[in-house]
Amino acid sequence: MVDYLIVGGGIAGLCFAELCLQNNKSFRLITDDSQNSSKIAGGLYNPVILKRFTGLEDAGLQLDYLDEFYSKIESRTSIKINFPLPLLRKFFSIEEQNNWFQAADQPKLAPFLSTEMVKKNIRGIDAPFNYGKVLRTGYLDTALFLKSYQNYLGEHNLIVNETVDYSKFVINDNEVRYKDISARKVIFAEGFGIHANPFFNYLPLDGTKGELFIIKAPELQLTDIINTSVFILPLGNDLFKVGATYNWEDKTDLPTSEGREELVSRIKEILQCNFEIISHYAGVRPTVKDRKPLLGNHELHKNLFVLNGLGTRGVMLGPYSARMLFQLSENDAEIPMNYSIRRFKKKNI
Ligand SMILES: Cc1cc2nc3c(=O)[nH]c(=O)nc-3n(C[C@H](O)[C@H](O)[C@H](O)COP(=O)(O)OP(=O)(O)OC[C@H]3O[C@@H](n4cnc5c(N)ncnc54)[C@H](O)[C@@H]3O)c2cc1C
Numbered sequence: 001m002v003d004y005l006i007v008g009g010g011i012a013g014l015c016f017a018e019l020c021l022q023n024n025k026s027f028r029l030i031t032d033d034s035q036n037s038s039k040i041a042g043g044l045y046n047p048v049i050l051k052r053f054t055g056l057e058d059a060g061l062q063l064d065y066l067d068e069f070y071s072k073i074e075s076r077t078s079i080k081i082n083f084p085l086p087l088l089r090k091f092f093s094i095e096e097q098n099n100w101f102q103a104a105d106q107p108k109l110a111p112f113l114s115t116e117m118v119k120k121n122i123r124g125i126d127a128p129f130n131y132g133k134v135l136r137t138g139y140l141d142t143a144l145f146l147k148s149y150q151n152y153l154g155e156h157n158l159i160v161n162e163t164v165d166y167s168k169f170v171i172n173d174n175e176v177r178y179k180d181i182s183a184r185k186v187i188f189a190e191g192f193g194i195h196a197n198p199f200f201n202y203l204p205l206d207g208t209k210g211e212l213f214i215i216k217a218p219e220l221q222l223t224d225i226i227n228t229s230v231f232i233l234p235l236g237n238d239l240f241k242v243g244a245t246y247n248w249e250d251k252t253d254l255p256t257s258e259g260r261e262e263l264v265s266r267i268k269e270i271l272q273c274n275f276e277i278i279s280h281y282a283g284v285r286p287t288v289k290d291r292k293p294l295l296g297n298h299e300l301h302k303n304l305f306v307l308n309g310l311g312t313r314g315v316m317l318g319p320y321s322a323r324m325l326f327q328l329s330e331n332d333a334e335i336p337m338n339y340s341i342r343r344f345k346k347k348n349i
Pocket of ligand 1: 007008009010011012013030031032033034035036037038039040041042043044045162163164165189190191192193194196209210211212243244245282283284285286307308309310311312313314315316
């Protein structure tokens with residue numbers, strides 16, 4: 001019998017797998033390719049919601065843990081995935097500059113918003129009102145994380161590539177059986193795929209589709225991340241990742257012409273140079289209306305757990321949320337209400 005069966009090999013499931021390895025817990029992870037949010041994500045981490053100038057809850061704590069956590073993963077796989085990089089917000093007016101400096105005075109935002117105006121001549125971008133700089137930012141190469149970590153699990157016979165058939169679970173108080181796997185506990189981390197999960201599909205995970213591009217722009221000399229209505233992230237070799245759109249209606253992971261037009265027009269607001277679209281991706285983010293994660297265990301089957309709702313911020317929330325869930329499972333540590341599924345009561349169980 002293994003300690004854990006983990007369903008889902010996106011950021012959430014892999015973070016939990018890493019905690020199992022760190023704590024000598026045995027596990028198997030089952031995943032398929034039905035969701036691709038983690039695979040195609042921008043991968044940015046940024047403690048401030050720039051549109052509204054709000055600091056994210058627990059941002060400092062999440063960032064402290066993020067550095068430590070992903071560097072352990074890098075040592076495990078010997079592959080670099082975490083790239084700290086300055087994030088610049090281009091100002092479009094004096095008013096935007098003023099708003100920035102007012103926000104930078106607030107105690108919650110002060111650790112993350114630099115009070116120095118960045119005057120930079122970036123070839124390809126015209127910025128007469130200069131830039132503001134967000135501190136403690138960067139990006140995780142999520143595609144590489146998934147590939148390298150899943151390979152590592154494969155080499156140690158810890159991963160099974162298949163779609164889970166929920167009707168095959170046999171649940172007892174001290175054991176859950178799934179086909180030939182027997183586990184003490186199950187962690188469900190299927191992202192938007194939660195809708196097929198009969199134990200947790202009552203949770204209000206609505207999903208937000210996002211589209212992004214890889215573009216080639218040889219004239220653009222950008223080495224930092226730029227963030228305005230879209231982000232532009234330098235990948236090297238004249239390639240840049242640009243995203244993302246937000247669509248609350250369409251729940252498919254197919255790139256659309258509307259998404260394409262929206263991204264092109266947003267890019268043109270920022271870049272004054274030519275660019276070529278190299279690839280176009282789409283995925284559904286596992287978002288919840290109140291923008292908070294979904295962590296906890298099932299009311300009746302206490303050995304079934306859910307790790308979901310990472311929304312638009314899987315890179316920062318993944319390690320932090322996985323640790324909270326691990327501590328609930330192992331030490332009965334209480335999950336704060338704003339991370340917990342207890343804020344959504346299931347009717348009729
Ligand atoms: C366009 C876009 C841009 C984004 N940019 C950023 C960003 O810059 N920064 C950031 O932090 N976040 C970003 N995100 C959000 C981020 O991708 C998510 O928060 C994160 O990937 C969620 O991870 P997850 O593991 O919960 O879900 P997923 O990535 O969806 O992983 C779930 C996994 O479970 C598998 N699965 C589902 N059902 C089953 C089943 N029945 N059997 C077996 N396997 C199953 C799926 O195939 C998948 O592998 C972005 C998302 C999108 C779409």
